[in-house]
Amino acid sequence: xxxxxxxxxxxxxxxxxxxxxxxxxxxxxxxxxxxxxxxxxxxxxxxxxxxxxxxxxxxxxxxxxxxxxxxxxxxxxxxxxxxxxxxxxxxxxxxxxxxxxxxxxxxxxxxxxxxxxxxxxxxxxxxxxxxxxxxxxxxxxxxxxxxxxxxxxxxxxxxxxxxxxxxxxxxxxxxxxxxxxxx
Numbered sequence: 001x002x003x004x005x006x007x008x009x010x011x012x013x014x015x016x017x018x019x020x021x022x023x024x025x026x027x028x029x030x031x032x033x034x035x036x037x038x039x040x041x042x043x044x045x046x047x048x049x050x051x052x053x054x055x056x057x058x059x060x061x062x063x064x065x066x067x068x069x070x071x072x073x074x075x076x077x078x079x080x081x082x083x084x085x086x087x088x089x090x091x092x093x094x095x096x097x098x099x100x101x102x103x104x105x106x107x108x109x110x111x112x113x114x115x116x117x118x119x120x121x122x123x124x125x126x127x128x129x130x131x132x133x134x135x136x137x138x139x140x141x142x143x144x145x146x147x148x149x150x151x152x153x154x155x156x157x158x159x160x161x162x163x164x165x166x167x168x169x170x171x172x173x174x175x176x177x178x179x180x181x182x183x
Contacts, residue, residue, distance in 0.1 A: 022130055023161045027170050029120050031111035032163045042113040042120070044071050049107045050090070052097045060090040060110050067112050075176050081153050082119055082173055086110065088146035089123040089169055096127035096167075117177070122170045124163075131160055131169055 026032050031047060033039050046067045050056040064086045068079040093108045109124035133147035150158050150171050158171035 023159050026161050026163060026168065027120065027122075027159065027172075029113055029115060030168070030170065031113060031122055032168065040115060042115050044114040045112065047109065047111040049109050052094060052106050052108060054094070056094050056108050057087050057091045060108075061087050063110070064112060071114055078119075078173070078175060082112075082121070085121055085150055085153055085171055085173060086112075086123075088150055089121060089171065092131055092146055092169070093123050093125040093127070096129050096131075097125050099129070100127050116175075118157075118172045118174050120170060120172055122168055124166050124168045126166050128167070130167065 029040050048063055061083050064083050068074055111122040113120040131147055133151055135148050154171045154173055160167060160169045
């Protein structure tokens with residue numbers, strides 16, 4: 001019998017550096033604020049509702065690839081990072097929704113909003129549980145490291161907030177500027 005935790009068991013509470021980034025207000029440029037006059041207008045935007053099903057992460061990855069393929073001036077490799085981030089956040093939402101017996105809205109919303117210098121990714125679900133990033137490095141850890149990947153790829157620019165009884169988890173993936181691509 002193995003003493004390793006399965007991928008479905010949450011890590012022990014004693015793990016160092018568990019972080020929840022709850023904000024009081026929506027992130028600037030959020031899809032939930034899109035009708036406010038002071039919000040920036042994205043160059044491109046896309047949103048979709050997924051059923052709470054095991055196919056949601058793979059469909060979200062596919063849709064993100066299609067969205068970015070149709071956007072202009074996306075640097076090489078950017079789409080791979082964006083697809084990975086979407087996959088991690090939608091998978092977390094799916095797992096959170098499965099763990100709850102929720103009445104009401106039973107879907108996972110994905111919003112992609114492309115601005116000049118970043119891609120804002122927002123995943124909205126009805127689970128009351130806030131995401132917790134386990135940022136400690138542990139070579140033997142199995143599972144529960146998705147938000148550590150999000151933290152690393154976004155230089156820590158991620159968080160969550162509540163809106164109309166739902167939870168919004170977001171991250172901003174910086175777009176390398178043209179002069180940065182030539183280095």
